[in-house]
Amino acid sequence: MKAPDVRDEYLASLAPDTNPLAGPGPDWLNALRAEAAACVNSLPYPTTHDEEWRFTDFGLLRKTAFASAAADISPEVSLADIAPFVLPESEKSRLVFVNGIYAPHLSVCAGLPQGVVMSNLAAGLSSHDAVIRAHLAQQLDFHNEAFAALNTSHIRDGALVLIAKDTACPAPIHLLFIATGATANTPQASYPRCLVIAEAGSTCALIEDYVCLSPGVYFTDAVSEITIGENASVEHTRLQRESHSAFHMAYGVAALARGSNYVAHNIAFGARISRHDLRITQNGEAAQCTLNGLALISGRQIADTHTVMDHAKPNGQSTQLHKCIADGGAHAVFNGKIFVRKDAQHTNAAQQSRNLLLSNKARIDTKPQLEIFADDVKCAHGATVSQLETEEMFYLNSRGLTTLTARNLLIYAFAEEIVDRIPVPSLIKQLSKTLSEQILEHT
């Protein structure tokens, strides 16, 4: 008899108790959902036998039965509940989603200049159907990625951000995705979606934030798509601070036009098993990209980051610094690919992967990959994995600091280098506090 197929297990585990095809919206969206649903039912699901997934075993995920969060069972969440995550800088530019469902009573969009649209996708469809249709799921490879297809088949709502030509959004846009953990003791699966379009010459700062209100098992399958027009600039901070029992799967795609600039800060503290696949494509000349990444994990957490930096046009630039810190029996993975296509002459790409192992049982796998098809380029990459050094510890001890304080200071400093680059001061403060707590917790 044939062993149960991995896909069957996933489908059983994530079997939607609501029909994803029955969502609201125009015909083209229903067609898109149907196309994605067909992929969900036909694509192979990744296992550790796949090279790209060999370190991230989602086996635990498919052994859990999830219910899809639906609007009518969304639990009541109050402003007081989300107070710890509220950012003063974004007090009037915040969209909140509870288990992937838009929560209008927690969201505020006020005083934004004309030309800045931030709303939930469902509402946006009535006023911006054409632009949404032109961009939604266009960059995303959901025909080949099962979890991306799963998300797309579940599109009911999501976050929509449109920045019109030459418009500068004055406040950072906070997209807050709240998981409530289990509802009625059933683990929830939610499918958050973000669509961001920054037209030519526009600028904005974006915070995509995944948090939980109570610990528990749940599954977040998120997709974000960002389109950056000519000479536009987007600074995107992504925080994954899910429950330490949760599963988090995320796809991010960003398409960069000529002369545009994309800066990303990807921070992962949470989840039992998390995976973030990020693909950035420089479709226009002289585009610039900066990628900062930090994973800080302990216990039995797994945090896997796969990035693809695709230089498709000449004179592009990219700088990447990714850091992993693993304690306990945690396992961090970084796989960073840089492609320099044949046309992408005079590309300047640099990637660094720096990693810190805090225990003998922790593990970090890092794999920088460069594939260069152009002949006049400057590319560099480097990877280090180290432990706290005796000399560093001794230096701090010799100044009177205990071994514990010295250790925490060094870990904090290592992580803070990334956190400090985030352009939102209150968020830096929030994260620094989380960092300190999390580092102390580990010791």
Add this chain to the structure above:
Amino acid sequence: MISSNSKVILEVRNLSASVAGIEILKGINLTVRSGEVHAIMGPNGSGKSTFSKVLAGHPGYTVTGGEVLFEGQNLLELPPEERARNGVFLAFQYPIEIPGVSNSAFLRLTYNTQQAHRGGEELDPLEFNDFIQEKCKIVEMDPSFLDRSVNEGFSGGEKKRNEILQMAVLDPRLAILDETDSGLDIDALRIVASGVNKLMTPDNAVIMVTHYQRLLNYITPDFVHVMRRGRIIKTGGKELALELETRGYDWVDDEHQSAADAHGRASAAGPEHAGAEADAHGSASAAGAGRAGAASV
């Protein structure tokens, strides 16, 4: 400033230590009293830096014999942080960089840690700011360095100045300067030395580990010790440093060797043998006299 009545701060008796199973220190004897400046000189590989690190409690070195009393307390039984809190300060030859931690936050953390230990008053960031601005003047450090990460991107001279700034903040009873002159240009050397001089009081003491005379032009030592093969083989006043500058170290070794021979030991020649013989002599005399080679007995 110095008198035989000065309080003994450090008493090193027949100290030996090894790293990775190799014995580096082979019976060091040294007495340091308050108000004194001691220079320890010697060629590379003689054990000077090892001695500094052993005093500060570096975990990579194993003390294999002897004892160290710091203000009467057994220093060797204390972990490095407690040695520091009790007043032992080591200025590093190669200070580490701590990206992500501002110099001022770090200085305040160490200051308050020590104050808590000594029962003194801790300072909040504003109070500390006033305090540290004054200390910066001692080493002519631009206060903008306080906002930078600890030692990150500092030049050699800036790092050494930062070490002396830490010394100024922590106010140690015994400061050990491990080759603080290395990598300094003449201006930085003058500033660093002047900083150390300003921090000297009748109640504290300094041990300077150095290769060269040039630092001693600015900080006048009361005693100069020559270290060779893990032992102090000659002690003199500041004029000894000048003599070393003109004559090098070999004559000290020869002189020491002759003394060892005269002691009635086998006189087999050759530098390797000489070392072995000197060891025998050292332990024999240490056992007998207890503090042979001590500076201010």
